Amino acid sequence: MRHERGRAAVRDTGGDTSGEGGDAPAVLLRGVGKTYGKGVAEVHALRGVDLEIRRGEFVVLLGPSGSGKTTLLNVIGGIEPASFGDVTAGGRDISALGEDARTAYRRDVVGFVFQFFNLVPSLTALENVRLVAELTGRGDRERSAAALESVGLAERGAHFPAQLSGGEQQRVAIARAIAKEPELLLCDEPTGALDLETGRGVLRVLQDLNRQGRTILAVTHNEAIAAVAHRVVRMRSGRVTEVTTTAEPATADEVTW
Numbered sequence: 001m002r003h004e005r006g007r008a009a010v011r012d013t014g015g016d017t018s019g020e021g022g023d024a025p026a027v028l029l030r031g032v033g034k035t036y037g038k039g040v041a042e043v044h045a046l047r048g049v050d051l052e053i054r055r056g057e058f059v060v061l062l063g064p065s066g067s068g069k070t071t072l073l074n075v076i077g078g079i080e081p082a083s084f085g086d087v088t089a090g091g092r093d094i095s096a097l098g099e100d101a102r103t104a105y106r107r108d109v110v111g112f113v114f115q116f117f118n119l120v121p122s123l124t125a126l127e128n129v130r131l132v133a134e135l136t137g138r139g140d141r142e143r144s145a146a147a148l149e150s151v152g153l154a155e156r157g158a159h160f161p162a163q164l165s166g167g168e169q170q171r172v173a174i175a176r177a178i179a180k181e182p183e184l185l186l187c188d189e190p191t192g193a194l195d196l197e198t199g200r201g202v203l204r205v206l207q208d209l210n211r212q213g214r215t216i217l218a219v220t221h222n223e224a225i226a227a228v229a230h231r232v233v234r235m236r237s238g239r240v241t242e243v244t245t246t247a248e249p250a251t252a253d254e255v256t257w
């Protein structure tokens with residue numbers, strides 16, 4: 001494994017921003033800030049973040065609690081708008097979108113995976129996957145079944161969440177996120193609620209999806225997970241402090257925590 005630390009690697013986040021189409025980055029942030037509240041209650045969650053994520057990259061965002069990781073994920077995913085700066089993702093200038101256009105972007109371009117799976121308990125695994133895909137007009141049974149198969153759960157489509165392990169539920173949540181074929185998969189602590197073995201299973205699925213060409217950004221506290229990424233972005237106090245490139249990412253089976 002080769003690490004390129006410090007300034008040279010941080011320069012990675014620059015690059016030509018003019019191109020559209022094939023060479024356009026999956027995500028490009030320039031001077032992005034997010035401030036919550038007003039006056040004495042003001043919190044500067046992001047303080048001028050520059051970041052580029054290329055198509056097909058697997059990027060892990062690491063940082064201590066409160067450093068702004070989830071805020072950054074939410075801004076990239078269109079869950080909340082930046083207070084200032086430019087956000088381009090999926091070929092769109094997200095910072096310029098109104099509420100409705102941001103909702104459409106979130107629905108059509110981004111797949112989300114959360115720490116606590118958020119499956120609907122009264123629906124089967126397959127129904128959970130279809131439910132979200134249907135919102136984008138891509139909810140046919142075959143596509144949803146194929147998504148379940150791609151996370152190794154082809155046989156579990158008729159099971160309810162309570163009949164599945166935590167790792168399996170998270171894999172259903174990943175299938176749900178990818179069934180609509182998003183350009184970008186955003187994961188917030190995807191292994192945070194899982195033990196080592198089931199967590200590895202989830203990482204394995206994410207790595208497979210990435211090898212098939214999906215762009216993935218995963219937020220975590222867990223330093224070990226960084227080993228599977230192409231690049232690791234470290235944050236502190238709302239700023240990117242370091243970007244590390246890994247020439248040969250580890251496989252999910254090689255990481256331990």
Ligand SMILES: Nc1ncnc2c1ncn2[C@@H]1O[C@H](COP(=O)(O)OP(=O)(O)OP(=O)(O)O)[C@@H](O)[C@H]1O
Pocket residue numbers: 036037043044045063064065066067068069070071072221
């Ligand atoms: N809706 C909100 N209103 C006010 N402050 C917020 C809000 N969301 C986040 N913050 C604050 O912004 C800062 C960054 O929070 P954020 O959740 O992005 O950090 P994080 O790195 O993801 O932390 P953790 O690892 O604990 O989830 C924190 O100080 C947090 O308290």
